[in-house]
Amino acid sequence: MSDRTAMTDLLRLARQGAVFLLLAALAALFAWAEPAFLSVPNLMSVLLAVAVVAILGTGVTLSVAVGGFDLSVGAIAASAVMAASYAMVVWKFGAVETVAFVLALGLAAGLLNALMIVRLGVPDLLATLAMNFLLSGLQLIPTAGRSIAPGVVLPDGSRAAGRFDPDFLLIGRARLFDTVPLPVLLMAFVALAAWVLTERTRFGRLLFATGGNEEAARLAGAPTARLRVLAYALSGLLAALGGLVVAARIGRGDVSSGASLLLDAVAASLIGYAVLNARRPNVLGTLVGAVFVGVLLNGLTMLNVPYYTQDFVKGAVLVGALAMTYGLGRRAG
Amino acid sequence: MVTIIAPPATPGLVAEGIAKSFGGTRALAGVSLAVRPGEIVGLMGANGAGKSTLVNILGGALRPDAGRLWLDGRPYAPASPRAAIAAGVVTLHQSTERIGIPGLSVADALVLDRFADGRSGFFVSRAAVRRQALAVQARAGFDLPLEADFASLGTAGRQLVGIARALSASPRLLMLDEPTASLSAAEAERLFAILEELAGRGLAILYISHRTGDLERLAHRVEVLRGGVVAASLPRPVDFGVALSAMIGRDLARGQGAARARPEGPPVLALRGLRLRPGLPPLELEVRAGEVVAITGPLGAGKSRLLRALFGADSVAGGVAGGEILLDGAPWRPRGPAEAIARGVHLAAEDRRRSSLMPPGWPGSGIAATIALPHLGRWFPGGLLRAGTERRAAEHAIRALSIRAAGPFAGLETLSGGNQQKVVLARWLAETPRLLLLDEPFQGVDVGARAEIIATLRARTDIAVLVATSDPAEALDVADRSLVLDEAGLRPLAPAALPDE
Numbered sequence: 001m002s003d004r005t006a007m008t009d010l011l012r013l014a015r016q017g018a019v020f021l022l023l024a025a026l027a028a029l030f031a032w033a034e035p036a037f038l039s040v041p042n043l044m045s046v047l048l049a050v051a052v053v054a055i056l057g058t059g060v061t062l063s064v065a066v067g068g069f070d071l072s073v074g075a076i077a078a079s080a081v082m083a084a085s086y087a088m089v090v091w092k093f094g095a096v097e098t099v100a101f102v103l104a105l106g107l108a109a110g111l112l113n114a115l116m117i118v119r120l121g122v123p124d125l126l127a128t129l130a131m132n133f134l135l136s137g138l139q140l141i142p143t144a145g146r147s148i149a150p151g152v153v154l155p156d157g158s159r160a161a162g163r164f165d166p167d168f169l170l171i172g173r174a175r176l177f178d179t180v181p182l183p184v185l186l187m188a189f190v191a192l193a194a195w196v197l198t199e200r201t202r203f204g205r206l207l208f209a210t211g212g213n214e215e216a217a218r219l220a221g222a223p224t225a226r227l228r229v230l231a232y233a234l235s236g237l238l239a240a241l242g243g244l245v246v247a248a249r250i251g252r253g254d255v256s257s258g259a260s261l262l263l264d265a266v267a268a269s270l271i272g273y274a275v276l277n278a279r280r281p282n283v284l285g286t287l288v289g290a291v292f293v294g295v296l297l298n299g300l301t302m303l304n305v306p307y308y309t310q311d312f313v314k315g316a317v318l319v320g321a322l323a324m325t326y327g328l329g330r331r332a333g
Numbered sequence: 334m335v336t337i338i339a340p341p342a343t344p345g346l347v348a349e350g351i352a353k354s355f356g357g358t359r360a361l362a363g364v365s366l367a368v369r370p371g372e373i374v375g376l377m378g379a380n381g382a383g384k385s386t387l388v389n390i391l392g393g394a395l396r397p398d399a400g401r402l403w404l405d406g407r408p409y410a411p412a413s414p415r416a417a418i419a420a421g422v423v424t425l426h427q428s429t430e431r432i433g434i435p436g437l438s439v440a441d442a443l444v445l446d447r448f449a450d451g452r453s454g455f456f457v458s459r460a461a462v463r464r465q466a467l468a469v470q471a472r473a474g475f476d477l478p479l480e481a482d483f484a485s486l487g488t489a490g491r492q493l494v495g496i497a498r499a500l501s502a503s504p505r506l507l508m509l510d511e512p513t514a515s516l517s518a519a520e521a522e523r524l525f526a527i528l529e530e531l532a533g534r535g536l537a538i539l540y541i542s543h544r545t546g547d548l549e550r551l552a553h554r555v556e557v558l559r560g561g562v563v564a565a566s567l568p569r570p571v572d573f574g575v576a577l578s579a580m581i582g583r584d585l586a587r588g589q590g591a592a593r594a595r596p597e598g599p600p601v602l603a604l605r606g607l608r609l610r611p612g613l614p615p616l617e618l619e620v621r622a623g624e625v626v627a628i629t630g631p632l633g634a635g636k637s638r639l640l641r642a643l644f645g646a647d648s649v650a651g652g653v654a655g656g657e658i659l660l661d662g663a664p665w666r667p668r669g670p671a672e673a674i675a676r677g678v679h680l681a682a683e684d685r686r687r688s689s690l691m692p693p694g695w696p697g698s699g700i701a702a703t704i705a706l707p708h709l710g711r712w713f714p715g716g717l718l719r720a721g722t723e724r725r726a727a728e729h730a731i732r733a734l735s736i737r738a739a740g741p742f743a744g745l746e747t748l749s750g751g752n753q754q755k756v757v758l759a760r761w762l763a764e765t766p767r768l769l770l771l772d773e774p775f776q777g778v779d780v781g782a783r784a785e786i787i788a789t790l791r792a793r794t795d796i797a798v799l800v801a802t803s804d805p806a807e808a809l810d811v812a813d814r815s816l817v818l819d820e821a822g823l824r825p826l827a828p829a830a831l832p833d834e
Contacts, residue, residue: 208696221670
């Protein structure tokens, strides 16, 4: 009997720590195969590669916490890349104006999502999927489908005279102590702030209450409509921040820059369900989920696994994490 | 109880010594019952008497711990609801939403089970569906609008669809669970006529209801369940005074024995000619601090609507059609739950799982967080949660209400129904209310926990308590004054008004 209890305890522990154990095992494997894997520059490049996905995934996680799902973060981020580039290259905005403009756009997109969902009653997935479609198309219109770089030819035939503000590029390229990239710091700050908000404040409790049982939250006096608006507004804002980081890193407005961001962010958020066997949206899990995928891709690339297998690998991780969360977790839990 | 019983040669359904326990709670303690072809048997019982457990066992949803069942002289042990239907035992549940699908036609709803079990081919044509639906309908002798959208049917129409579908399976026993709960008098009468005709054709019918009127009209015999056994079996003409006494376990009049002197002081809550809907009679009511008032009456009479209106749970327009509500002498028109809670009007709404609790494992699904939810703003004005504050409130509630739980952070799903209900009550007592509104507070609560909840409520002399319950026995147990709310308005629930011995 006690043996069985000990066994179940061990199983439970294994399930809770499964993602961490796998992460450690992967790191050990990659370090054995390629010692450079564990070098600080390489680890920083892993984190830099996942920073944007983690920031977007945090927004998705907030939307799932209120019982919705934000599928527009990819297009919002991509639009943010184009908007930032357009603002600087065509309108000659400086770094500060550009950041303010793009964040305002992200916020507006999030509020538009919320308007459709909360006011018009469109189901979350449909509203945000439609918004994803809308913004994916809208971002192409100002430049007639061209990528934006200094000197780009505009639809009216003139040449854009502006350029990327060097201060703006620092967002993507500056490093703290010449080691930690600014996007990684931004990711850490976003994750920490969102974690405190969701897990340690009464607003977080009410966000989850809205997502868990909206009627119960409402009858407990929670302003559930406003909480849902807040979650989508934050998600839009974070997606725009992610877009700013992408624009500052690549230094041009690339029309294809947001292509895989949505699925990666959603995957990070969903892999997060398996972290500590939470089986619910959680910010820490989202961060770990993003890093997990980053480590895996980085290590496989080092081992010369071809780049075209990346999406397959990500999908396999997601399928495994969800199976673990729902299938095994439920049976043993 | 280890006697071997020879299979009875009687046709119809025979149950012998059916027992069923859930954990430590004994829901059925040896029920014996027979329903013969052509017979309509009424089944009465207070909440927790074991009615739904019995129906679930007969319908194949639960397996009995002990006892045996026979159908038409053959042993009957359904492994699933499907097996029960195949054997000829069909249940028509109270909720009619699951009978059909909005957007599909009534004809589709009539033959829905054939789509699922492979009796219709892979391709379905409208003509074939219509032909089958007509056959189903002819068999039942109904005349339903086959082309109409299922969603356009009222409850009565949906029930007929359910009955027609049930009859197409040539059942031996039809069980109906509170079928008239949301029917108008005329619709109910139509249903009764149909049931009588079906009984005349040799169907055995088990009719579960609290409503003495329905049973008086319909039942050839009434079986009263109490505490998991048949407390009385009454042939026609049924004496409902005896039936109600058997259901409650004592004379109705004795429920009032616990009544106290009415407290002094101005009313906390006063209704002055309040109309919940245009055309309904105006309501007059006063509730003072230290007083527990219960409102009973049939489902759909407006008990919940009244409580929700007092709490501002729905939009103001949906709550009140006229008249006035006074709270401590001042007009009271809450714009929403937040305003009501701020003024000390607390509502523990009916169906706690839907109205009060978080899903298992979700943040806020523990005892401490469940209690804290409406009070977060008051307890944590800075925004940051402090586990200590929540823990102390939970520990206090666990002591004060004798909640049996592993600890202050235990998940609600690990608690029994009675203890869950105590946590919901603790939520609304954590900050002292002025007016406490409880809607069906004893749903799924065992007798012991119910007594503890009642003792807690009656011990509070500082708050006015208004309880809504569809069970008159509960009303008499909990309240200083009990009222009936129905189409005629609010009037006292006087034992004398009930059928007399």
